[in-house]
Amino acid sequence: MAEIIDMPKLSDTMSVGTLVKWNIKEGQTVAFGDILGEVETDKATMELSCTVPGTILKIYAPAGSQLPVGAPICAIGKKGEAAPEPAAAPAPKAPVTAVPAIPEKTDVSCIPAAPSSSGSVAPQSDASRAKASPYAKRMAEKAALNVAALAGTGPGGRVVGRDVAAAASAPAVAAPSGPLNVAVAPPADGKGIQPDADVPVGGMRQTIARRLLESKVTVPHFYLEVEVDAAPLMAMRESLNKRLAEAGTDAIKLSVNDFILKASAEALRRVPAVNASWAGTSIRTHGAVHLSFGVALEDGLVTPVIRDAHAKTLKDIAVEAKSLIGKARSKKLTPNEMSGSTFTVTNLGMYGVTGFFGIINVPNAAILSVGATIKKPVVDAQDRLVIGHRMVIGLSGDHRVVDGANGAQFLQALKQLLEEPALMLI
Amino acid sequence: MAKPAVLTHPESLKRPAGPSEYAKDPVNASMSKAEKIALYTKMARIRHFEQRCIRIYQQGKIGGFLHLYVGQEAVAAGTISLLGKHDHIITGYRDHGHGLMVGMGMNECMAELTGRVTGCSQGKGGSMHYFAPDKNYWGGHGIVGGQAPLGTGLAYAVKYMGLKGSCLAYMGDGAVNQGAVHEAYNLAALWDLPMIFVIENNGYSMGTSQERSTAHPGCLAKRAEGYGMAWDVINGHDVYEVRAKTAIALKRAHEESKPTVLEIFTYRYFGHSMADPDKTYRDKEEIKEYREKKDPVLAFEQELLREKVLTPELSQEINDAAMAEADKAAVFADESPDPTVADITKHIYWEEDNRGPDTTSRGTIIFE
């Protein structure tokens, strides 16, 4: 049977060869070892020696042609035999065992462990990047603790196992997490104020419960209160809103809260010690004021964040606050918009609450709680009894970061700014 | 150092092949017709197997090295045809001829070249690592000279077990300068091991001729005198001479448990390996001369034709059959499967391949 001779692989790196010349002709008889011709490779010109004795039936590659390794160049067989039809340059023979394909790299973005619900109160710090040992992280997860909020006693402030153990065994945290064990009798008249039921707690409420418990138990809260004369503020608000309305019907309306946010940022500029966080072996001071404020939702509370409030105008703050409130209500806040604050303001004034003290939003060092502005008899500078418009503002402070004096200074500054709003210009 | 004026080569090497002076030697004269034909057949099979390998290599199917034995057939054929039950062999990487001579099959040998699981080493060794322990063939080794101490170990074991046997350790002329070879010589001579060191001197260690690589007193085997060992030189193109002189060394090994160094002059027609274009160090005329005037397979054919043991028709039949067998083996190799990824980590440890109730070792032995 005729044999097709292919362009031989004459060196490791050869992929094509040039048939420089033939020493034989079609019809010629050749023996093993006869030199059929010359092939030029990438390295040298080599002799093509005969490996199949017989008769040259056909030459497929004329002298001078360049062909890939494996392409047919001639056929050798028995004299008189028909020359076979050469296949095109052969496809490389598929290996009997396929090389397993390297699996496509799945794009796993570096997403930190997201809170279990959507639009819930996001952890203030990304727990998975906190400086904590793998073991501590695992323990914290099991104990439903935010490892980033814990004090680390390891080298460089690393949170290690003993820190989590200490936090987890703090007495108050051993609050029952299961159903209430005490039996409460249902209404005797059968028509209670609401159903006796076990309402399942969703992700947002779980997170709120966990974070606030953690804050209450691990942060040493202290409380300061100040009463502000809100009349100048109200007057300024009215006047500015009128001006804004003149500009257009869809103009922004400034709220009392917008003023308080702006004033808080300015008060922090004056008493920056309150714009800080406890970091275990150090206090981290923050250069920017990222303000978060409470927005009540149907199923809970969210605290969107206005970044760099210290650099924004009152109008900017108002516009952004409005936008964030809208997003909060339609559950469209992004994790970025819900985390990273340095100070928090909450306001229950619209409900008529005259004064209160909030729970610190860890890792902030303080939270401002604003009450309603009410009319009440006050004693003025001339010792006369007059009608005053008063707002009570409470400050809950983290005593590890903020001392009584700092807190008082902060409130003093805030009061000044609110009572003389023009001070916010300087 | 001045080169010796007279090189110690056998006289018979200086002339073209003709009737062998060793045909009448008892070890050859006592061969039956059938045995002589069988010997010739084996030489022809080696020749055709090796030649078939060239084509496979040029098709890019053999990776790595391919060191051909073409031209040296009489050395393996002559020596191995004498061996008995307790005679063992070990060689370097030009090992196909030895494998076929001890009786390995062309299929498994060809399949090994292309890395198939049906290869004689299950695709794990390649051209340089043919092994057949059941046929007393201990490889097939890649490091030049590294097989020499192993060979002394085989001889040592034969002696330790009180058996009448030997070990033939083959090496090329390039190996004789390796330290391990000298250490092996010393141990063989010191401990009276039944060793035969067979130097297959084909004149070149890769691209370096003997004159350029080796300081020697006339021939390589004569270095044996430095160790007090017997030695001889043999014309490797004459299979009768190979048999006659090797038989003496075997007798010395079996009966006196003493070593011998044999230097067998031979020639390879192809480069050191397939990657060697071999034009830089020798003349085409030189190769042509050997092929036409001293070819060992041709010479033995002529000898047997003269003895009327072979006829031209029988010879043609034998060669055709050998070529056909090689072709079939090439197809077998082509159609055989590769080993699998799971196979990669098998056959590393005896204890792992043979785990059973008596296996005491634990722990991780293959790592990720």
Add this chain to the structure above:
Amino acid sequence: MAVISYREALRAAMREELKRDDKVVLMGEEVAQFNGAYKVTEGLLKEFGPKRVVDTPISEAGFIGLGIGASMLGIRPVMELMFWSFSYVAFDQIVNNAGNIRYMSGGLINCPIVIRGPANGGTNVGATHSHTPEAILASHPGIKVVCPATPYDAKGLLKAAIRDNDPVYVMENTILYNDKGEVPDEDYIVPLGVADVKREGTDLTIVAHGRAVITSLKAAEILEKEHGVSVEVVDLRSIRPLDEETILASVRKTHRALLVEENKPFCGVDAQVAYLIQSKAFDELDAPIHRVSSIDAPQIYCKRMEDQQLPDVNRVVREALKVLA
């Protein structure tokens, strides 16, 4: 149970195996007539004769290659290297031949050899005589490596090595040769691939092999008495195969790991152990894994400095305290 030295334990192992299997042959420089350079084989020539206990010329590549060749036919040579530092002249035989022949033959052959000898520094003999090549050798699939630290382990591991049908390389330590310990009289082996918790503890896991185990045990005493720390010491005993489970179980218990070795830092045995721990016990770690290796230089001659080049008790204690911080 007798209390014997590490040296005597090795000798007992060889004596028992020479008796048990007539294919076992001892070979090496000065092992017979000289009774052993370190007297490990003392008395064995007298008891078993020159066929079983063989003096070799100074020819490591030669006689180790010979041993490997003989093992292919069923002889079980136990070859002594006067120092494992001398193995490098026989590297081709030790690694390429002993380690690969089984694989390259597709499983047709096995080489049941043992090579044993001191692999240690700390003896004031300079850079070329102080090597600890267990990591280099263990990096070759086909080879097994063990490092006994006590007389009990020395006898048990050497017996297991001799009975093992693959090449097993035993790393001894001249400084430990005189250490005494309890060794049973009856036949026993220490299986390959089984580590040993030499001391139980709860605060820190120290993983070590060879003489570093002894150093670590001393450090553990100090850590307990002076620092109130409870240290667990895991003796690897076997490098390849490696007992991963015992290491991991200990780290899961203590959550902190200190690795101690007499190897030099780059790719010593502890590099592999560190990878293992971080890969399979990452979430158990309360601190990064620390390591005390020999100081990274060829072995210095000056004895006082060499003592500090090796992991000494003080360095181990200091590093342990860092891990516990």
